[in-house]
Amino acid sequence: MAQQPFKLPDFYLPYPARLNPHLEGAREHTRAWAREFGMLEGSGVWELADLEAHDYALLCAYTHPDCGAEALDLVTDWYVWVFFFDDHFLETFKRTPDDRTGAKAYLDRLPAFMPMDLAEGFPEPTNPVEAGLADLWQRTVPHMSLDWRARFRESTEHLLNESMWELSNINKGRVANPVEYIEMRRKVGGAPWSAGLVEYAAKAEVPARVAGSRPLRVLKDTFSDAVHLRNDLFSYEREVSQEGELSNGVLVLERFLDYPTQQAADAVNEMLSSRLHQFENTFFTELPPLFAEHRLTVPEINRVLAYAKGLQDWQAGGHEWHMRSSRYMNEGLVGGSGFAAGPMGLGTSAADLRRFLHPEGLRQFTHTPYSPVVGYRVPAMYQPFPPGRSPHHAAAREASIEWSRALGITEFRPGLPDSGAWTEEQLRGFDLALCSAGLDPDATLDELTLSAEWLTWGTYGDDWISYAFGTPADVAGARAATDRLARFMPPADPAAVPAAESVLEAGLADLWARTAGPLPPHQREAFRDAVVTMLDSWVWEIANRAENRIPDPVDYIEMRRHTFGSELTMLLSRFAAQRTAPDGVFESGTMRAVENAAMDYGWLINDLYSYPKEIQYEGELHNAVLVVRNFLSTDQEHAVAVVADLQTSRMEQFEHLTAHEVPQLFDDFQLTGEQRAEVEAYLQDLRNWMSGIVVWHEGVTRYGPELEYQPATYRARLAEAGAGTEAPAADVPSAPVAAPVPAPGASAGLTLLPGIHGVPIPALRKAAAAALQEVTAASVQGDTAAEFDPDPAEPAFRAPALTGLGTAAARLLAPLAAAGR
16 A cells, blocks of 8 residues: 555644434435435446445534534535535546636536525536536525525635636646635635535524624634645645645645645644634634624524534534545544543633644744844845836825825824824835835826825824834724724715814825715725725734734735735726726636735735834734744744745736736636726736835835834834923813833833823723623623514523633633733
8 A cells, every 4th residue: 555645743623523413314315315316326426335435424424513414414415516516527627627618618507506596496407516506505595594695605606616726727737826725725625615504504694794794704714724724634645646636735835835745734734723723813802892893682692603613513523524534545543533522612622731732823922022133134026027107206205295294194283192103204215105106107196196195194094003002902992093084984975074083084084085086886885995994904903912912824914915905006996997897807716816916915025124123123913024933933034035935926826817817817708809908907007016016115214224113213202292392271182191112122011102082092991891891781681682583492692601612722811811911
C-alpha cells in the first residue's frame, strides 16, 4: 500500500461528536432514493458499493445529531445529491476540461429546478442531478421562509457555478493564491450550503433582519473555512495525487509558501484552528450586542443560538466522519474522537484542557503594543501599470487644504472634540490630492478636489477614532461616534442632515450632499452602505484593541478592505463608467474577484509602508506583517517576504482575471461593443487605482523616518493647547486635556481621551450599558415579543450557564479581563 503523503496533524477538537439514533433508517432510505433517481447502477458514476463505502448517512447522523428521522432522511438525500453532482460533473467535464460550453450549459439548467414558488413547476429532468434536485427542493422549501429559500438557492448556485472556476484552473494548470482559494472554496466547497441545511435540520432559521450582519456572516464563514480546510487535509491524497485537482489548501500553501507537504499540512491545520477560534470569539463578543441592537425577541435569540450550536455539531461530526469514510486519507487513525460520551454543549472545551489551550489561539493575545521595530525596509513591489497624474493635482491640493482648514482639521477649536488632530504642515506632507491625482488622472478639477476631500475626511476620521477611542480601547464610545456619523448620509434627501457637532460630522454632511445628490437612488444606497461599512470596520479595530487581540488572518484580510475605504473610490469609478452594461456583470463572481484582488493589492501597499509607524508609534494590532508574524510564528524578515509575495500574487491574479476570465464574462453576458468598453474603462480605473496608491506612498511624508504623525505627538499638542486656553463659556464643551505621553515602547497606558459631542467617554460607556440592559430586560419580559406570534412549541428562554462554546475561554480569561479593567 502506498505511503500517505503526510501525517495528519493534531486537530483542535473542542466539541464532542454525537450520533443521531436514526442512522440505520437514513441509510436504508437514501439507498432506495439514490437508486430511484438513477445515481447508482448504470449512472456511469457510482455503483451501490461506492454509496455504501462513502456512507453519507453516517456523515449526516454525525453532523445533525438531534434532528428527527424524517429530517435526517431529507438532509442525507441532499448530501448524496451534492456529492453525486460533484462526481458526475468531474466525470463529465473535468477530465475533458476543454468543453467549457457543455459544462456551462449543464450548470445553467440547474437553477430552474429551484423555483421560489413551487407553483411555477419544474422543467423535465434530463439527468439524475436535475431529477434529484427537483425532488429535494419540493420536499424542503415548504418548511422554510422565502428569505431562507433565496439564501439557500444562492449558496446552491454558487456551489454549482463555481465548479467552472475549478474547471478553468485544471485547464490552465493554475494553483490559486491563498486569499483567492479561501474565497472561492467557500462557493465551490459547499459549506455555506451546509449551513443552510443546519437551519432546516435544527429548526433554527436565522431572522432575516440579522442574516446579513457581520456576526452571522462570520459564524458562517468561519464554519465554512474550517469545514473546507479539514476536508483538504483528509482528501489531499485522492484529490491531488489521484484526480489531478488543484483546488486543495495543502497544495496552495505548498506552492505559495514553498513548504514541503508536511509543513504545508501543518500550516493548513493552524489556519483551521484559527478559524475555529474566530468562531468562538464572534459568538461571545459580537452576538450579544447584535441581539440588543436589533431588539431580537427571545424566540429569535433562541434560533440564532441553536444555529450556532448546529454549526458546532457539524464541525465535530464532520471530523468524525472523515476519520471513518473510505473516501478519505485516514489510514491508521483510531476510529472515533473519543468524545461519544461525556460533557456536551456549546463549547465544553475545558473537558479537555489540552485541546482548548491551543497555542495558536492564545498567541493572538500576547503582543506587546509599542514594541520597537528594528531593521525594517519596505520591500520592492511588483507594479506593472504605468502611473498617471492629473494636471489639476496642485490646485486640488490647495482647495482640499483650504476645505480642511475651514472645517477645523488643522487647528483646535473649543467645542469640537475632534478638531486639530493634524497640523497644516502634516496635511501638506500627506498630500492626499496626490493620491487622487493618480487614482483618477482624467478627472476635472472639481472631481479631483471632491476626491481629495473624501480621502482627507476618511483618513482623518480613521486617525481620530483611533486617537480618541483606541487607548484605552472604548468600543462604546467609538460606536456612538460612528452611529452619529451615519445620520449625516440620509438616502432620501442628501441635504436633510442634522446639525453637525464635530469636524467629522460637518465634513461628511458637506461631502454627502455634493456626492450623493447627483446619484440615482440605488447608487446612493450602495455608496452609503460602503461608507457605513467603513465606519463599522473602525469600531471592529477598536474592539480588537480592547482584547489586545491580533486578528485571525482571514478575518483581517476581509475587514482590511473596509478599513482602507476601498469600496468608496471604486464605487464612484464604477458609477462613472457604467451606463448600459447590466448590473449582473459588475456583480458577477469574476468582477468581485477582480475588485478584491485590486483592493488587497492597495491595502497591502499601505501595510508594508506603515508597519514601523503603526507598530512602534501607534500601538496598532492591524497590520498584515504583524498578522503573518503571529500566525506563522516567524520573524519580521520572513513575515515581510510573505506579505510582499501575497501582494504580488494578488496583482498577478488581477492580471489573470482581466486577461482570461473577463473576456469569457463578456461572452457569457453577450455584451455589445459599447458595454465591453464600459467595463474596460472601469478596469482601467482599477489599474490607475493601484498604481496611484503606489506613487502616493512613495511620495508623501506620512510614512517617512521622522514619524511626527503619531498619537503621542497629537496628545502632547492637545495638552499644550489645553494648558494655554481660557475656560470656555458654560454652554460650550471643554476641549479635552491629554495625559502625559509615554515614550515609544512604553506601556500603552494612555488615558484621558476626548469624548464626543461634549459627552465624556465614561458617560457614553454608562449610557451604552444602560441601553443594553434595557433592551435585554424588555426581551426577557416579553415587551418586544408582543409584536410577534412565536411558536408555542418554542422552549422557554433560559440564560445559559457557562457550559457551551468556548466557555472554557470565558472561565480562564475572566480573571485576566477583570485585571485589565
